[in-house]
Amino acid sequence: MQYETVIGLEVHVQLHTRSKMFCGCPADYQAAEPNTRTCPVCLGLPGALPVINRRAVEYTVLTGLALNCRIPEFTKFDRKNYPYPDLMKGYQISQYDLPLALDGFLEIDGDTQLGLGRRRIGVERVHLEEDVAKLQHFPGEGYSLVDVNRSGVPLMEVVSKPDMRSAEEARQYLTLLHSIVQYLGVSTGNMQDGNFRCDANVSIRPVGSQILGTRTEVKNMNSFRAVYQALEYEVVRQREVIEDGGAVVQETRGWIEEREVTVSQRSKEYAHDYRYFPEPDLPPLRIGPERVAELAAELPEFAPQRSARFQADLALSGYDADLLAGSRSMANYFETTLTLAATAKEVANWMLGDLARLLNQDHREIDASPVTPQRLADLLALVADGTLSTSLAKTVLEEMYATGGEPADIVREQGLGQISDTGAIEAAVAEAIAANPKAVADYISGKDTAARFLMGQVMRLTKGQAQPELALRLVQEGLELQKTRGSLEP
């Protein structure tokens, strides 16, 4: 029996706003001491009232537009009621039946292994809500701790249609969604930090069936890789259950990273009745078509389009173009450097090679690079005009990265300019020839490669600064002179 996998994803994206969703507390809680980013509103103290964060609404509309959604003119917030110690008010302000965006899609390449090509994965809706506090448990100790800093941080939820047919397609969808929210700048989208959380709904059914099988909800996947592995595992598990004659239980299952399995957490048929009703403390919002048009005009060129443009206009390879277009900051850095009169291939090589290496060592993003586009362009100019050899330039780059200095200054201070003064090199050539009689003899007896060896010696003597082509030529001239002399000697 052949089974088809059906996957839907719910992604919660923490929005990168300055303040929380319904109060003025700073939204950057990651580095703060527990319970230092709070106020009566996000603490849920009696009498405190919510006020909508405009930027969060704009970010959500932008995301909806980027996902090809319809932005309804009328939208509102609702209360989702349930008790839990991390939910300060005993209800979460969310959106139920009139979300900010509806009926969108993302185009993925498709799982070619399944014979599926490029197609649309439906986005059911995008809505806005507030995050809950963070609990820290101490099993066996008899207490848990509540850190309210995260309570009230804006959370955007993107719900897909169950259109994905494999873990691979889920990976493609997630990667693209991640790239989009990053590109928009609405979120840093960091799964490890908890700003990009993914829950999956998985079921299987016989190929050709139109009826959905019983689904399980899979949670606790904290990386893209975990999502992939968890989905692969769950599909196999469900198939085995059915083939053993059983039925899949509708439940929530948690992914256990260390054991690489999903484990039942609670029965989903106990679905909470959230008693949704419109939030009486907040007026509904009217987002007119004019405002939507304004926001649509703010949409940037996204990664796939940017990469395609790099390939078409700048003749970059697909691989390089994808990497450079991969993040908005990378792509911007690249394009800025290009405007400072550098060539695409050069910049690409340096950015993806040495600069990337330095940044990765430090776990730094390109935004935090001490080597600015201007400085990189200046460095490349020095290579282009012959002042620096490529290998010397690499040294200078390291210094620029370490000190944040200008390439011209570093070259001057360290006397690193390429020596193209013939006289200076000739002195080194003479020294090299005098110190390496065997090499000279080899050359005279016909071993041309000895010239290269001597050139290497000249480079060493000039601390790598001799212009390589010139050094080689002078070495060859010097050796020829030796040859002639030798033949003249008795």
Next chain:
Amino acid sequence: MDCAITLNAIAGYDSRDSTSLNLPSTDFTAGLTGDIKGVRIGIPREYFVEGMEPGVRSAVETAIKELEGLGASVEPVSLPTTEYALACYYIIAPSECSANLARYDGVKFGYSYQDTPDMWKAMETTRQLGFGPEVKRRIMLGTYALSAGYYDAYYLKAQQVRTLIRQDFDRVFEQVDALVTPTSPVVAFPLGEKMADPLQMYLIDVCTLPINIAGLPAMSVPCGFSEGLPVGMQLIGPHLSEERLLNMAYAYEQATEWHKARPGI
């Protein structure tokens, strides 16, 4: 006058309250001329209910005559949705409060029952011991009215009826400038007398609840006594008509002495 002064002090935009209107401020004392000639008053017949105490009825009717004497014109009007306001309110308000009161779980503030290692037991007992019977009653009513399968029939329906109630008032205010009704169909009852019958107690609100539902400005003005206990007349106006209402009350006060009298108890 006192009301006007107080309103001056408390009225205004609050940026931390999303339901607060952002309007230029008004001096509510400035319009207190005492002149209400030409003001059109409507008397909604649905507010003069069958169970109304005769002493209350006569005090209010006398007050209306007084207003007429001061130059206002009086006409009967009808607000047919009035009878639904009570039910409407007692679905919406408990529903909202069932959510508003959810935060009282003893975890972050207030009374907290700690004598158990079980978190849920602690929360439940905190609320069991911390809330009084009327509050519990309303929480249960509200939770029920919002639950799956009942939301449409109760909460949603009540909100829709609320719109109809507001529309009734809008329509009437095209004819008249203000409405006069009793504030309550009965005078104050002794403390504890109605505890066994909450529904009886809720019925007392029948004149003031529609105002809440419709979100209209209203004020109660002392207008007499019945069996030694004070009687109030309620003035209701359309949205943002506080100045006119205050002036009506001011005019009435200038012509009568009720606001200075004390109950004979």
